[in-house]
Amino acid sequence: MQRLMHWIDGAARAPGSDRWLPVHEPASGRVYAEVAAGSADDVAAAVTAAARAAPAWAALPNSARAAWLERLAAALEARIDDFAHVEARDGGKPFALARDAEIPRAVANLRFFAHAATQFASESHHGEAGLNYTLRTPLGVVATISPWNLPLYLFTWKIAPALAAGNTVVAKPSEVTPASATLLAELSGEIGFPPGVINVVHGSGADVGDALVDDPRVRAVSFTGSTAVGRRIGARTGAALKKASLELGGKNATLVFADSDWETQLGTLVRSAFQNSGQICLCGSRILVERGIYETFRERFVAEALALRVGDPMDSDARMGPLVSQAQFDKVLAAIERARAEGGHVLCGGHALARPGWFVAPTVIDGLGPDCATNREEIFGPVVTLQPFDDDAQALALANAGDYGLSASIWTRDLVRAHRLAAALRVGMVWINTWLMRDLRTPFGGTGASGLGREGGMEAMRFFTEPKNIGLSLE
Ligand SMILES: NC(=O)C1=CN([C@@H]2O[C@H](COP(=O)(O)OP(=O)(O)OC[C@H]3O[C@@H](n4cnc5c(N)ncnc54)[C@H](O)[C@@H]3O)[C@@H](O)[C@H]2O)C=CC1
Ligand SMILES: O=C(O)/C=C/C=C(\O)C(=O)O
Numbered sequence: 001m002q003r004l005m006h007w008i009d010g011a012a013r014a015p016g017s018d019r020w021l022p023v024h025e026p027a028s029g030r031v032y033a034e035v036a037a038g039s040a041d042d043v044a045a046a047v048t049a050a051a052r053a054a055p056a057w058a059a060l061p062n063s064a065r066a067a068w069l070e071r072l073a074a075a076l077e078a079r080i081d082d083f084a085h086v087e088a089r090d091g092g093k094p095f096a097l098a099r100d101a102e103i104p105r106a107v108a109n110l111r112f113f114a115h116a117a118t119q120f121a122s123e124s125h126h127g128e129a130g131l132n133y134t135l136r137t138p139l140g141v142v143a144t145i146s147p148w149n150l151p152l153y154l155f156t157w158k159i160a161p162a163l164a165a166g167n168t169v170v171a172k173p174s175e176v177t178p179a180s181a182t183l184l185a186e187l188s189g190e191i192g193f194p195p196g197v198i199n200v201v202h203g204s205g206a207d208v209g210d211a212l213v214d215d216p217r218v219r220a221v222s223f224t225g226s227t228a229v230g231r232r233i234g235a236r237t238g239a240a241l242k243k244a245s246l247e248l249g250g251k252n253a254t255l256v257f258a259d260s261d262w263e264t265q266l267g268t269l270v271r272s273a274f275q276n277s278g279q280i281c282l283c284g285s286r287i288l289v290e291r292g293i294y295e296t297f298r299e300r301f302v303a304e305a306l307a308l309r310v311g312d313p314m315d316s317d318a319r320m321g322p323l324v325s326q327a328q329f330d331k332v333l334a335a336i337e338r339a340r341a342e343g344g345h346v347l348c349g350g351h352a353l354a355r356p357g358w359f360v361a362p363t364v365i366d367g368l369g370p371d372c373a374t375n376r377e378e379i380f381g382p383v384v385t386l387q388p389f390d391d392d393a394q395a396l397a398l399a400n401a402g403d404y405g406l407s408a409s410i411w412t413r414d415l416v417r418a419h420r421l422a423a424a425l426r427v428g429m430v431w432i433n434t435w436l437m438r439d440l441r442t443p444f445g446g447t448g449a450s451g452l453g454r455e456g457g458m459e460a461m462r463f464f465t466e467p468k469n470i471g472l473s474l475e
Helices: 040-059 062-077 080-091 095-119 151-164 179-190 205-214 227-240 266-278 291-307 326-341 392-400 415-424 457-463
Strands: 002-004 006-008 011-013 020-025 030-036 124-127 130-138 141-145 168-172 198-200 218-224 243-247 252-256 284-290 345-348 363-366 383-389 407-411 429-432 465-472
Touching: 006 040, 006 179, 011 179, 020 080, 040 130, 040 141, 040 168, 040 198, 040 205, 062 080, 062 095, 062 151, 062 179, 080 095, 080 151, 080 179, 095 151, 095 457, 141 151, 141 205, 151 168, 151 179, 151 218, 151 457, 168 205, 179 198, 205 218, 205 227, 218 227, 227 243, 252 266, 252 392, 266 284, 266 291, 266 383, 284 291, 284 392, 291 345, 291 363, 291 383, 326 345, 326 363, 326 383, 383 392, 392 415, 407 415, 415 429, 457 465
Parallel strands: 002 030, 141 168, 141 218, 168 198, 218 243, 252 284, 252 407, 284 383, 363 383, 407 429
Antiparallel strands: 006 011, 006 198, 020 030, 124 130, 130 465, 345 363
């Protein structure tokens, strides 16, 4: 059986303990590989390698670091299909989604931050207090901890700015989907990346995550995942006074007004609910619909959800694959049962598919208000609720109900209303008449239970550097 190893100091490494974790194929539920079950010793070895490599990497001209990232991007781009296969098998996502969107985005992440390395600039101030200029230096060794829903997409979204800013990295991908990060690390070796600059340590959060976060040589942690783990990392990094960027869950509202072009945009609205089986932190899981169109919208939306082809990730017609794991499958089915117990009407779906693997039918529920757990807790699966509203004020109140504050989308032709609502929504990101339209320069992240800090563009470059201001007297 295939064994996925750590990548430490430029080479594949078996775990010191010789313990391995099973890796499942969500489409069948079968174990198809094993991944290194890392330990604190493996983390220490990786951090030591990263610390050794840090001075030389930081000393490279920015253009040289950019060139390394460009080379990695080109090598990845040349193997998009291979990586998409790996991602589809490991995470259960449709191959076409991985090939056409997620792996190309991983390439774009590497390229974007290659450019950022040469474009990043610091401030200077000239005035009564003389000339002040700010140096931005790399932090040294940084940790990235990424989840299973968009494995390579988020892995590269974190390592690229860290490397571009001159840090060396110890990355921990999710133990649920470790394959694409392993392959990318091997690719970095094939193109001759300097040893120790990119290190990957696999394993569970308890064994590897905690050790990585707590290692005093690690100067910053960039994390995407659950709010519970985000709080734990925030508490530990806070106590150690090290930087943390926490991109956590969401319970995002989709506000559909009667004057919108919702009928022509139904495809995007359905995608925003069910892409990647609803396992994207930005999916719109609470759809708020103006009362005048509620019944028509409900009928059309349910018809589209029923028409979504759910199937094997390698089936080119499949729009949705299985959930990623037994744990996620159990969690989603339990959430559907809870919705029924809370009095929700399941309009379609509401069950697993009668086949091997972790497939759940696209599920639409209505009849529930803003205070129930179904509308407050992140489900992270193909489950959405519909709620009617009467006016802008009620739409806003419903959208802002709850602890999460990641994103929202507003669907209306009235751009004044859209702008007013966008400003009042308690979230980090709003889309108007679109969803998941990404410009990598923009700040990415949320408020409240959705996290702390922002990723993307120069926000990420600032996060991965330490500012030092220097004031020069001009008298
Ligand atoms: N914001 C998002 O995109 C994501 C949200 N989630 C939410 O979290 C729920 C549970 O999923 P999980 O797989 O349990 O998420 P998780 O938060 O446990 O996993 C995400 C990453 O954190 C790591 N991790 C776990 N414990 C850690 C620790 N103590 N220290 C450092 N790293 C640690 C995991 O190994 C993985 O790499 C999902 O149902 C979903 O609601 C999960 C993944 C991504
Ligand atoms: O950067 C993006 O375009 C999307 C990021 C998505 C997540 O962080 C997530 O689903 O966790």
